[in-house]
Amino acid sequence: MARGGEPTLITSVQRALRLLEAVSEQPAGTTAKHLSRRTGIALPTTYHLLRTLVHEGYLEKLDDGAFIIGEQVAGLHSAAQGQGLRSRIRSVMTELRDDLNAAVYLARYDDGEVVVTDIVDSPRTPRVDTWADFKEAAHATAIGKCLLSGLSRAERADHFDRYPPADLTPRTITRIRDLIDGPEHPVVTDSEEYSLGTACMAAPVLGTGSPMTLAISFPARKLTGTGAFVPPLCAAAGEISRTLALSGDFPTAG
Known part of the structure; x- marks a missing residue:
């Protein structure tokens, strides 16, 4: 200096x-x-x-x-655009974390795999302990179920052929027919199916080249009062959808 x-x-x-x-x-x-x-x-x-x-x-x-x-210079410009897009999306996730007092996740289904692209948490709202790879646990997480709901039944069947559902907790749903039929509602919830004591809720992010979802995790004891969680989660997913529609698909690592 x-x-x-x-x-x-x-x-x-x-x-x-x-x-x-x-x-x-x-x-x-x-x-x-x-x-x-x-x-x-x-x-x-x-x-x-x-x-x-x-x-x-x-x-x-x-x-x-x-x-x-x-x-x-063109490469720097492209990188700056991608970083700016990620920053705008992350600010939406940060606001949702603070609003709902929950860890927030952004994930997509990319080339047949569940990929978590970003997580926004804090000491007060820690992320779930990923003791089992999300790629192999789509059947047990709201993130995975929401992403798979954006696929056809045949594509979901193919996913479970590659990743047979396993019992991760006593509450995990493993019946193939139920999983292939998928959830009927856009907002998906799992209660202690992936990790005991933890619940998760996910909403679709629309308008992307592959299924994408915005999700939150929180203590399972709060699940009875999560009706108020749905509108903010859906609003945040909608805001990210609009951001991506204006800017193009979410940038992936090269």
Whole structure:
């Protein structure tokens, strides 16, 4: 840190960023001399920074000597969009956690598997102890049941062929016919089927390329009073659905 608490800044990095900004303002590209005049950076320094940016893929030099934005910048832009989308969705989940005093989960059915993509919890609202892999326990969780309800009966049958339902607790439902028929209501609840003492509730997130769900977990003793949980859970799932409809499908790790 510099004196007075001001951060120590790297001048060469600042100059490189100014050059990137100046290039982005010229759709057809621009020359080193123009960039030097536009940014006030000395021409020799401009050439040095441009060569570095071209080497790293952040700029591309055309045959006529003009510079344009490179593919690395496009990659950063795409990553920023994905991170921004995740941040907006996570804020909805955080608000729901605080509103219902419950851990919140976002999950999707991806290539035949149950995948939990995000969890928002806290010391007061801890996540469920995942002692059994959710991929193998779709039959025993509201998350899994909600995701499977978005599939056809044949697809659900295929899932249970690959993952035969097992007794995880004395309350686990394992009858194949009941599981394939699936829940009749959009909001799915499990009570101590996955973990004794824990209940879970899940609502579908609509408009995605594959089934997705927003879910909450909480102590099973609260289950009798969860009627008030349904409207906020459905509202949050609806908000995430609208966010994804505007932004495209949820980004997945590459």
